[in-house]
Each structure stands twice: as C-alpha cells, then as structure tokens.
Amino acid sequence: xxxxxxxxxxxxxxxxxxxxxxxxxxxxxxxxxxxxxxxxxxxxxxxxxxxxxxxxxxxxxxxxxxxxxxxxxxxxxxxxxxxxxxxxxxxxxxxxxxxxxxxxxxxxxxxxxxxxxxxxxxxxxxxxxxxxxxxxxxxxxxxxxxxxxxxxxxxxxxxxxxxxxxxxxxxxxxxxxxxxxxxxxxxxxxxxxxxxxxxxxxxxxxxxxxxxxxxxxxxxxxxxxxxxxxxxxxxxxxxxxxxxxxxxxxxxxxxxxxxxxxxxxxxxxxxxxxxxxxxxxxxxxxxxxxxxxxxxxxxxxxxxxxxxxxxxxxxxxxxxxxxxxxxxxxxxxxxxxxxxxxxxxxxxxxxxxxxxxxxxxxxxxxxxxxxxxxxxxxxxxxxxxxxxxxxxxxxxxxxxxxxxxxxxxxxxxxxxxxxxxxxx
Numbered sequence: 001x002x003x004x005x006x007x008x009x010x011x012x013x014x015x016x017x018x019x020x021x022x023x024x025x026x027x028x029x030x031x032x033x034x035x036x037x038x039x040x041x042x043x044x045x046x047x048x049x050x051x052x053x054x055x056x057x058x059x060x061x062x063x064x065x066x067x068x069x070x071x072x073x074x075x076x077x078x079x080x081x082x083x084x085x086x087x088x089x090x091x092x093x094x095x096x097x098x099x100x101x102x103x104x105x106x107x108x109x110x111x112x113x114x115x116x117x118x119x120x121x122x123x124x125x126x127x128x129x130x131x132x133x134x135x136x137x138x139x140x141x142x143x144x145x146x147x148x149x150x151x152x153x154x155x156x157x158x159x160x161x162x163x164x165x166x167x168x169x170x171x172x173x174x175x176x177x178x179x180x181x182x183x184x185x186x187x188x189x190x191x192x193x194x195x196x197x198x199x200x201x202x203x204x205x206x207x208x209x210x211x212x213x214x215x216x217x218x219x220x221x222x223x224x225x226x227x228x229x230x231x232x233x234x235x236x237x238x239x240x241x242x243x244x245x246x247x248x249x250x251x252x253x254x255x256x257x258x259x260x261x262x263x264x265x266x267x268x269x270x271x272x273x274x275x276x277x278x279x280x281x282x283x284x285x286x287x288x289x290x291x292x293x294x295x296x297x298x299x300x301x302x303x304x305x306x307x308x309x310x311x312x313x314x315x316x317x318x319x320x321x322x323x324x325x326x327x328x329x330x331x332x333x334x335x336x337x338x339x340x341x342x343x344x345x346x347x348x349x350x351x352x353x354x355x356x357x358x359x360x361x362x363x364x365x366x367x368x369x370x371x372x373x374x375x376x377x378x379x380x381x382x383x384x385x386x387x388x389x390x391x392x393x394x395x396x397x398x399x400x401x402x403x404x405x406x407x408x409x410x411x412x413x414x415x416x417x418x419x420x421x422x423x424x
Contacts (some may be wrong), residue, residue, distance in 0.1 A: 004123045006032045007117055008404060011350075012040045012106070013096045016378030018085050019062065019394045020129050021094035023401030029408065033131075034118060036101040039089055042135055043082040046156045050184060051078045052239040053390075059212045060390045065091060074212070075239030075367060081347035100410075106352050107371070112411075114197050114353070126373065126411070127404050128351075128360070133378040134388075136347040140340055141172075144265045146248070150330065151337040155181060158339050161188040167336030168192065168387065170270075170325060172262050174199060175234040178341030179246045183238075186256050191334065196276060198262040198283075199234040201283035202290050204245040207298065207305045214294050221386035236283065245287075252318035269329050276324040280317075288312070346379075367400040373407075375400045407417055 010020045012033025024031045038044070038055055053060045060071035060081075065088055067076055076084070089096055101282055105128055116123045138154040146152070151165055155177045162186065168191035171182040176359040184193045202211045213220050236246040260276035291311060298305050328335075348356070355371035357363040363370045366383045377397050379387065386392030 002121065003115075004032075004121060005165060006030055006123060006125050007128040007408070008129060009034065009105075009123055009125035009130050010129045011116075012103045012133060012378070013089075014042060014131070014133055015040065015085055015390055015393050016131035016133055016397060017096065018089050018092075018094055018105060019094065019397035020066070020085050020131055020377055020401060021089070022062075022092045023398045024098060024404065025092060025094070027401055028383075029403040029404055031092060031095065031176045032123070032125075033085070033096040034100045034123075035096055035098045035103055036119075038086075038098055039096060040082040040085040043078045043085075043134070047078045048155070048181060048184075049160045050240065051180070052076060053081055054210045054237050054239050055389060056210055056239070056243070059210070061396045062088060064088070064157070064393065074245055087133060091147075101290050104350050104352055107354075107373075112373075122157065127375065127407070128353075128373065129375045129377060129400065129404075130348065130351055131377050132348075134346060134380055135344045138340075139342045139345055139347045141262075141342055143262060144270070144338060146376075148268075148330075150335070153337070153339055155339055155341040156344075161185050161190060164190075164337045168334040170330075170335050170338045171195065171341055172338065173234075173238060173341030173343070174248070174343065175343070176237055176246075177421070178339075179236050179248075180238050181249075182256065183240065183251060183254075186251065187209065189257070191257075193257040193259060193328065193333065193335065194251065195284045195371055196257050196271075197234065198275075198279050199236045199283050200286040201236045201246055202288060203311060204237065204239075204243045204293050206291060207308045208313055209305075210243070211290070214297075215385075218290075218293050218297060221384065221389075221392070223385040247315070248283070249315040249318065249321070252316055252320060253315060257325070258320045259328065266332055269327050271327050272325060274324050274326055277321055280321055284314070297344070298393065318383070330359070367396055368403055375404070 008024055008029050008031040010017050010033040013033050017033045021033050046255045052075040056073050056074050057067040057070045067084055103117045105114050105116045112127045113124055114128050138156050140154050158181055169185050170193045171178050174194055174196040182192050188191045191282050204211055240247050246256055252326040260273035263271050263273055353371045355363060355369035355374045362376045364376050377400050378393055381387055382396045387396050
C-alpha cells in the first residue's frame with residue numbers, strides 16, 4: 001500500500017480543524033485535514049432542529065470572516081454555523097479531505113514521526129493534531145433500565161417535540177442543552193420535568209450589552225482552568241428565542257416541574273437529590289456576581305450605560321424549590337420519554353500514543369501534549385475559559401500552529417559546514 005507523507009496531519013474537520021488549517025497555512029506548514037464526514041458535520045446532524053449558537057454572530061466567529069447576510073446581534077442557527085465553516089474553509093483554501101476516517105495513529109519506531117492508518121490508506125506525518133473536539137461519545141447514565149416502558153435518548157439524538165411519543169417528558173441535565181430542550185418542549189404543550197444540578201447562570205444581557213461582551217471586558221474569558229476535577233462547569237446560557245437569560249423559576253411559572261439531580265431508579269420510581277434549593281442559590285450567586293462586577297466596571301470607567309434594575313428582580317420560589325420532590329412515580333406523572341442532556345466524554349481510542357494521563361484524558365499544556373509531536377485543539381479549557389467558544393478555538397489553534405512552526409525550525413536546522421570542522 002503506498003504511503004502518503006505530510007508534515008502535519010490534522011484529524012477532524014470541524015471548527016478546530018478549520019482554524020488549525022488557517023494558522024498552519026499562514027506559517028507555511030504543509031498539512032492535511034481529514035474529516036470522516038462533512039465539514040462541521042456535528043453541527044448539522046448531532047444537534048436538535050432549533051439549536052442556535054450560544055453567542056451572537058458578531059462574537060461567535062473567526063476574525064477573518066463575518067457571518068454573511070446576518071444581523072451581528074442575532075444568534076445563528078446550526079445550519080448557518082455549519083455553512084460558515086464550509087465557506088471559511090473555501091476562503092482559506094484549506095486542504096480538507098472529507099469522508100476519510102482515521103482508524104489509528106502510532107509513533108514510528110526508530111525514526112521520527114507518526115503513522116496513521118485511515119479508511120483510504122496510510123499517511124505518515126511529523127506532527128499530529130487531534131481536532132475532534134469534546135463532543136465525541138454521549139454520556140448515557142445507566143440509571144433507568146432499558147426494559148422500562150420509556151423512550152430514552154441522549155440530547156444528541158433529540159430533534160424536535162414531534163419525535164417523542166405522546167405524554168410528559170423528563171429532561172435530565174439543565175445546562176445549555178437541557179435548559180433549551182426543556183423550554184422548547186414546555187412551549188410545545190408538553191408537561192416537562194427538569195432535573196437540575198449545580199450550575200453557573202450568567203445573564204444573557206445586562207445594561208444593553210450581551211454577556212459575552214461583559215465577560216470580555218471583565219477579563220473572564222481569560223480565566224484559567226479552575227483546578228483538577230473542576231474543568232467542567234455546567235453553564236446555563238441560551239441564544240434561543242432571540243436570547244433570554246436561563247431562569248428556572250420562570251420555567252416553573254410556565255408549568256415545568258423542577259427536581260434535583262437524578263440519583264437512582266427502582267420499580268418505576270425515580271429518586272432525586274434534595275440539593276435543588278442549593279443548586280438554584282448557587283446559580284443565583286453566580287448571576288448576581290456578574291451584575292455586581294458589571295456595575296462596578298461601568299462606574300469605574302465612567303460608561304454612559306442605562307441602568308437595569310429589572311435584572312435583579314427574581315420570581316418567588318415555586319413549591320418545587322421550597323419543598324423539593326425527592327421521588328417521582330414515572331407512570332403516575334405520565335412520563336413516556338426521557339432525554340439525557342448529560343454531556344459527552346472524549347474518545348481517543350484511535351490515538352495510540354503516550355499523550356494521556358492516568359485518567360485517560362489528554363495530558364497537555366495549552367494543547368501541546370506530553371508526547372512530542374502530538375497536539376490537541378478544540379477542547380474546553382484548553383488554555384482558558386474562552387476555549388470552548390468558536391473564537392477561542394481560533395486563538396488556541398494559533399498557539400498550537402506557532403508551536404509546530406517553532407519545532408519545525410529546529411528539525412530543519414543544519415549546522416554550518418565551518419562549525420563542523422575541527423582545527424587540527
């Protein structure tokens with residue numbers, strides 16, 4: 001089988017892979033991007049129909065191109081986001097090869113570089129960038145047995161309310177995905193029970209500016225990873241319906257039932273943690289802290305911005321928060337389907353190199369792994385809080401590409417002939 005050779009192999013043709021291609025190209029690094037499906041495929045086929053970006057178009061984009069024919073303050077839908085990356089790849093003439101799956105990557109023995117076995121042949125590369133992102137393998141907790149008389153799907157398989165059987169719906173997980181799906185189902189006329197755990201809950205906008213602007217001027221996008229084991233923080237924010245603050249009390253006022261974290265199932269009954277009031281209070285503290293810091297920033301910098309006292313007004317706690325429900329008979333509640341909005345885990349089974357810690361997670365510093373020549377990009381908290389946003393991926397990719405370019409200068413260095421001569 002003929003072997004194709006390239007300096008840098010990028011695995012994944014989503015936002016991370018497109019960003020890597022731009023920066024590698026700017027650095028003159030020959031490279032190839034392999035994508036097993038289409039460019040930005042996950043945006044098209046692993047999201048629900050009404051999904052929009054969590055940030056407005058002026059913010060959630062790469063610096064080199066705006067969303068065409070789009071209101072900068074609007075929230076692009078999933079198809080518009082996918083189309084954006086397709087057009088961006090064309091703009092930079094990215095060498096992306098679609099429909100190619102990478103089955104394995106191994107370090108070469110006794111010589112530099114790596115060998116990748118793909119569905120279309122063998123490729124050797126000096127550097128390998130894993131740009132497959134964080135949404136690889138859905139987390140599907142084994143709490144409710146498969147034989148229970150329920151439709152159970154992960155949020156990545158949810159499309160719209162008509163997909164579900166008639167009856168009430170249980171949504172487990174109240175981050176960005178769970179909150180948006182639960183609200184859509186409630187608005188469609190379904191009775192929804194939402195399982196809520198600890199979360200951060202920023203304002204969608206305050207004093208006339210979107211929260212992404214506030215997090216920028218307050219320096220919060222540059223926050224470093226909070227600490228071991230705290231890399232994932234449930235972040236309840238939504239651009240749905242033109243962008244509204246996620247407010248669980250408002251959900252309850254709509255008729256939604258809130259419960260705590262789902263713990264176990266037995267004989268048709270689900271049981272929940274009693275920590276719902278604490279989780280709601282934690283979200284409130286996070287929300288109010290952003291308002292406080294925003295007010296202080298506006299005053300300190302003499303900004304002429306309208307005040308927003310309504311933002312601090314909260315609805316009264318509903319009964320389900322004051323007296324948390326600890327157990328729920330599924331049949332009595334009329335629940336016929338459960339949506340697990342419980343996130344994803346990473347799958348790097350194809351990357352068979354020494355670049356992972358004892359927990360099996362990528363071992364890296366700003367995307368530069370412990371295995372020389374192997375890099376990661378597109379992961380939350382890769383370098384900072386902003387890494388999980390589109391623009392953050394672009395900046396992370398630049399750092400990684402610059403590191404590859406620097407390493408390449410070492411690899412290409414040849415001592416001058418005069419320096420190799422030893423005087424007799």
